[in-house]
Amino acid sequence: MIRFTHVTKLYPKGGPALDDVSFHVNRGEFVFLTGPSGAGKSTILKLVYVDQRPTEGEVRIAGQSSVTLTGSAIPKLRRRLGVVFQDFRLLEDRTAEQNVAFALEVIGTPQDAIGPKVARVLTQVGLAAKATALPHELSGGEQQRVAIARALVNDPLVLLADEPTGNLDDRATRGIFQLLRDINATGTAVLMATHDLATVRANPYRTLEMNRGKLVYDSAAEHPAPADEFDAPVPDRAAPAPPQGELPEATP
Amino acid sequence: MNLALREALRAFSRAPMLSLLSVTTIAFSLFAFGLFGLVYLNLRDALANVEERVEIRGFVAEGTLAEATSAAVGDIAAFPEVASVRYVSDVQALERARRELGEFEDVFEAGILPASIEVRLREGFRDPEHVRSVARRLEFYDFIDDIRYGEEWVEKLYKIRNIATAVGLSLGVTFALVAVIIIGSTIRMAVLARSREIHIMRLVGATNGFIRAPFLVEGFLKGLLGGLLALVLTYFTFQFVGQYVVEATYFSTGLAILGVLGGALIGLLGSAVSVGRHLRRV
Numbered sequence: 461m462i463r464f465t466h467v468t469k470l471y472p473k474g475g476p477a478l479d480d481v482s483f484h485v486n487r488g489e490f491v492f493l494t495g496p497s498g499a500g501k502s503t504i505l506k507l508v509y510v511d512q513r514p515t516e517g518e519v520r521i522a523g524q525s526s527v528t529l530t531g532s533a534i535p536k537l538r539r540r541l542g543v544v545f546q547d548f549r550l551l552e553d554r555t556a557e558q559n560v561a562f563a564l565e566v567i568g569t570p571q572d573a574i575g576p577k578v579a580r581v582l583t584q585v586g587l588a589a590k591a592t593a594l595p596h597e598l599s600g601g602e603q604q605r606v607a608i609a610r611a612l613v614n615d616p617l618v619l620l621a622d623e624p625t626g627n628l629d630d631r632a633t634r635g636i637f638q639l640l641r642d643i644n645a646t647g648t649a650v651l652m653a654t655h656d657l658a659t660v661r662a663n664p665y666r667t668l669e670m671n672r673g674k675l676v677y678d679s680a681a682e683h684p685a686p687a688d689e690f691d692a693p694v695p696d697r698a699a700p701a702p703p704q705g706e707l708p709e710a711t712p
Numbered sequence: 713m714n715l716a717l718r719e720a721l722r723a724f725s726r727a728p729m730l731s732l733l734s735v736t737t738i739a740f741s742l743f744a745f746g747l748f749g750l751v752y753l754n755l756r757d758a759l760a761n762v763e764e765r766v767e768i769r770g771f772v773a774e775g776t777l778a779e780a781t782s783a784a785v786g787d788i789a790a791f792p793e794v795a796s797v798r799y800v801s802d803v804q805a806l807e808r809a810r811r812e813l814g815e816f817e818d819v820f821e822a823g824i825l826p827a828s829i830e831v832r833l834r835e836g837f838r839d840p841e842h843v844r845s846v847a848r849r850l851e852f853y854d855f856i857d858d859i860r861y862g863e864e865w866v867e868k869l870y871k872i873r874n875i876a877t878a879v880g881l882s883l884g885v886t887f888a889l890v891a892v893i894i895i896g897s898t899i900r901m902a903v904l905a906r907s908r909e910i911h912i913m914r915l916v917g918a919t920n921g922f923i924r925a926p927f928l929v930e931g932f933l934k935g936l937l938g939g940l941l942a943l944v945l946t947y948f949t950f951q952f953v954g955q956y957v958v959e960a961t962y963f964s965t966g967l968a969i970l971g972v973l974g975g976a977l978i979g980l981l982g983s984a985v986s987v988g989r990h991l992r993r994v
Contacts, residue, residue: 509915532919539917549912562909565715566918614916 467517477503479673493653495670501653542611546626557591601632618649719926738938741887746946748880755873763838768831776855793837895982903990927987935979939972
């Protein structure tokens with residue numbers, strides 16, 4: 461579903477952020493993206509949600525290619541992705557539910573469909589009781605839950621998380637990570653950039669390790685996934701997704 | 713659209729002074745247009761009135777034969793600009809003078825007024841240029857001594873009208889440009905103030921049109937308000953002038969609506985120019 465083929469990314473200032481990186485992520489997979497600061501983790505995520513384009517090589521997301529994707533097609537693609545950040549990026553003057561609803565309003569979701577969707581997703585992240593709280597009235601972990609709810613509300617194919625627990629204490633970190641696992645269990649792929657090695661080691665998920673723009677380790681390299689599934693366009697989310705068990709598994 | 717309107721109103725309440733400034737600038741721009749527009753309108757009415765009475769008189773030399781003048785009347789009547797031609801004999805001229813200026817009745821004696829050929833022009837040919845051209849053709853007749861057509865004041869009125877138009881246009885355009893620039897910079901600030909929203913909108917897949925819409929609505933509304941304010945200002949000025957200076961005519965409803973829409977257009981233009989440039993940088 462996400463495939464990097466010999467991707468190099470050069471920023472105008474500074475050296476290569478990514479240097480000949482190739483990997484793929486299957487539907488429903490949970491993947492850690494690790495490595496020190498400046499290794500290129502965030503750049504990979506930015507290439508996936510097309511905030512950046514590769515200097516060389518190709519990024520394919522849900523059947524779309526970074527080479528042929530037009531600027532006007534980007535919004536449509538992003539509606540099938542969810543993104544969360546270390547700093548939550550909530551609107552401070554709106555309540556939790558307004559923050560989530562905002563993501564639906566700005567893509568033209570009909571008004572009467574917004575309320576139920578927001579309620580469902582806030583329940584899913586365990587914040588139904590704090591729907592009317594403003595961000596500053598919530599703890600860091602709760603704010604990140606709102607951000608995750610916002611990312612989930614459009615039923616994304618993949619959740620991209622850039623250091624989602626970087627600003628949180630241990631307890632909140634465990635809670636957020638458990639939430640991401642629960643989300644993954646419902647069939648949403650998760651690509652999580654982190655340098656929290658304790659969490660990475662404690663979980664059996666696939667790990668991609670970056671260092672100075674190079675992919676230095678892929679735990680799935682010894683068990684390559686079949687190459688048929690991820691290049692095909694993913695059916696629109698309006699179509700029923702096939703049950704989880706029938707998908708080819710990348711991890712053993 | 714609903715959302716765009718709500719976000720635009722939010723922007724209003726966030727920066728009320730700046731919003732007021734843009735509205736006022738647009739209002740002044742249109743007020744300048746409006747005032748000179750009123751001057752133009754009223755002068756045009758006055759000119760139409762005057763033009764109706766534009767008449768060319770060619771005075772006929774004494775002792776001219778009746779055949780010559782009647783032939784000339786026939787010729788002149790055939791000019792395309794001419795509505796009617798009339799020969800006024802010296803006797804008729806005297807009678808008319810006595811009738812029109814009764815109190816001076818005794819002053820007039822036979823022979824004091826010459827016979828004349830009086831030409832009236834068709835509508836659309838009553839401006840100074842056409843009048844002059846017809847007058848020049850009358851000069852070709854040897855028996856015409858002198859020609860009068862009130863040239864000085866017709867031309868003066870036309871000149872005033874042209875000056876009013878030019879001043880109004882250039883002042884209005886200058887103000888409109890200033891308004892576009894001010895609106896542009898308020899939109900710039902609004903874009904920066906809302907960079908977080910814009911970032912999130914992009915992230916969740918809002919289209920560029922959707923991101924732009926609130927700013928365009930904001931500009932449009934400011935322009936509309938400016939237009940309405942200008943209308944109120946011109947109306948009060950008009951009332952004042954009507955009461956203390958001179959009776960005048962006001963804009964027709966259609967023109968007033970056009971002016972307000974003009975303000976909305978200025979606002980829309982200012983934000984459209986600015987929002988495209990600044991969204992790219994957020």
